[in-house]
Amino acid sequence: MFTGLIEAIGTIRAVEPKPAGGRRLLLELPERLEIHVGDSLAVDGVCLTAVDVRGARVAVDVVLATERATTLGEAAPGRRVNVERALSAGGRFGGHFVTGHVDGIGTILAVRPEAGPGAGTEVWIEAPAALAPYLVPKGSIAVDGVSLTIQAVEGTAFQVALIPHTAAATTLGEKGVGAPVNLEADLIAKLVVRALDPYRRLFGRPDGAGGIGQ
Known part of the structure; x- marks a missing residue:
């Protein structure tokens, strides 16, 4: 479990x-991060396991399914990635529940710097249609592993705001229009929608578009 x-x-x-499929990524990380073989790491929001650690170099394996479902399938040397170690028991919880299981790949539609000193950046992202039920204004979403608050929703597009610190401390400040990003919907939102599915099928349309009682 991670916090974003x-x-x-x-x-x-x-x-x-790798001979059997998939790939191994060799990451260079700050030495201040204490990482051991077997530790879980979120790499651009994808939960991976450290399989080899040599100083600041950490190797992680990416299986075929993860290659297909995340942006790590296009990973190349030189790419910068967001990294978070798994939450330790008793640690501070400052973001939201992030599992590292990516739900889909989104595309950045617009990047609009806000006016004024110390202002942030407004970013619009197009999400896969399957994520639409989980896009809720003021709800949470992980974008490349970064915990963000959804500011607005229009269809399958949503807007988030990057404060200057987030833009500087993550790779999101480097991404422009057209860039793909890993998206993980809020775990609580997914559980609620899942729990309501039987009632949607019973009282609404089979595709879940009808409201309860319709």
């Missing part, structure tokens, strides 16, 4: 295809 509060930006130094 990024601890460091790492750099992919090598990508090694």
